[in-house]
Amino acid sequence: MKLREIAHSRTGDKGNTSSISVIAYETAGYALLLRHVTAERVKAHFGELVAGEVVRYEIPSLSALNFVLRQALSGGVTRSLTLDTHGKGLSSALLDLDIPDESLPRTTPRQDGDH
């Protein structure tokens, strides 16, 4: 399944560095994020788009990960030649990541992110 099925995401930018949050909809999904959404996988997913290192931070209290991608914005918002100078679309690209389809204990009905 796609990461999009269990998590949502937002991209931020500072200079030439992009930061991308990945937030599990359900608390139970956080374990999957920890296992399968590693800094190495994120770096590999973006390939040549990210010239620098990728660092992962864990925020268990929010069931979330935060990735910091260095040299990912073609020089930064003011000078980049790319169409999306902030790199805003990177969060959507990351949610396309394939992760194993492990069954999740679901609380029903799912309230929008309230777990």
Place this chain on the structure above:
Amino acid sequence: MKQVRIGAGAGYSGDRIEPAIELAEKGGLDYLVFECLAERTIALAQQAKLKDPKAGYDPLLVERFRAVLRPCRQSGTRIVTNMGAANPVAGAERIRAIAGELGLTGLKIAAVTGDDVLSSVAAGDYRIDETGASVADLGGSLISANAYTGAQAITEALANGADIVITGRAADPSLFVGPLVHAFGWARDDWHRLGQATLIGHLLECAGQVTGGYFADPGYKSVPDLARLGFPIAEVGEDGSVVVTKVAGSGGQVTPATCKEQILYEIHDPARYLTPDVVADFSNVTVEEVGFDRVRVRGASGHPRTGTLKVSLGTTEGFVGEGQISYAGPGARARGALALEIVRERLALTGVRTSELRFDLIGANALHGERLSNHGGGHEPYEVRVRVAGRTDSINEALRIGNEVETLYTNGPAGGGGVTKSAREVVGILSTLIPRERVTTAIQYVES
């Protein structure tokens, strides 16, 4: 327990204005904060001020203050903003003039200056974060240097009775920390509460981004009535506790999920979020729905602030030229690719000197390159838009890039249409750190 209601009227310089009016009229606010400065904005504002000493404040300052001054006066809401950009004093004078036009007397307006550190860093031995070189090496290409100032001057201005505080490059969350420290009388080294106040500022500083803006993803995350998105209100208690909400009946939503996205937005290490006021720690923050459109956020803490302040450096960095043209129907992608090849060859043939060039097929590979774009099967699009962009040292060469795209009209592949072209001067942004004691803020007051 004493409670303060603080709202965010703008998340960036060009933001919508009606949600701020709604907050001013119906928010029951003690403070309305407008965060309107981005890295690039202040460098451009410095350039505007160089051309005209009365310019250099936010382009929408007049429109915003004309819209909210009267309702804020009626409800006793005090306004804090960094709309002063490169020229807070001229901004304050302009606000006084608007108050005069509206017949509002007795308003005290404070302009906070001191963030402009160009003269002190220009020749200094300060290391540029991005390049490792010295600021002095930038020479004449350095056009602006603004330190991120903190909450202290804002707190002082409010204590001195200011109804409106207008700053230059104050840090985004500090615009909120200032009023909270003033209202509750927190100590300047109460790191725990300053960390929580910084979290509150961070939740609110992008305005609509915590009330459901920039969140909707049909089929996964729905948000009601985005065309009438309401901006956020924080109900803050003396202990730093906070509930994020918005005006009843406005569009959007406040949920644990919208708050989580904003808590992590533009944060690097969540345990060390550096601001001029505090090293904030968001790593143990929790969110809890406590009512409809009401979310309690708690658990932030903080550590002593660092001895340095970040400085945003603006530089001149040449020019960018760009041209675009569209192809449609069968074979659109192949004709677009041919067009790119032609322009690539023409730029070489005619000797346009560029330091960087980019060739995109919008709708096919422009955002994330060939590998990620073809992940979904590389479907043939019905239409593509060709885009060529390049970096040059002169405006004339930048113009030639767009011209080479335009000449595809009569010299390129079949059926190209809708050419646009542009050339612009580029402002580069770099950053450095300077000792805190090298930055001295000052406050000037004017009254209407």
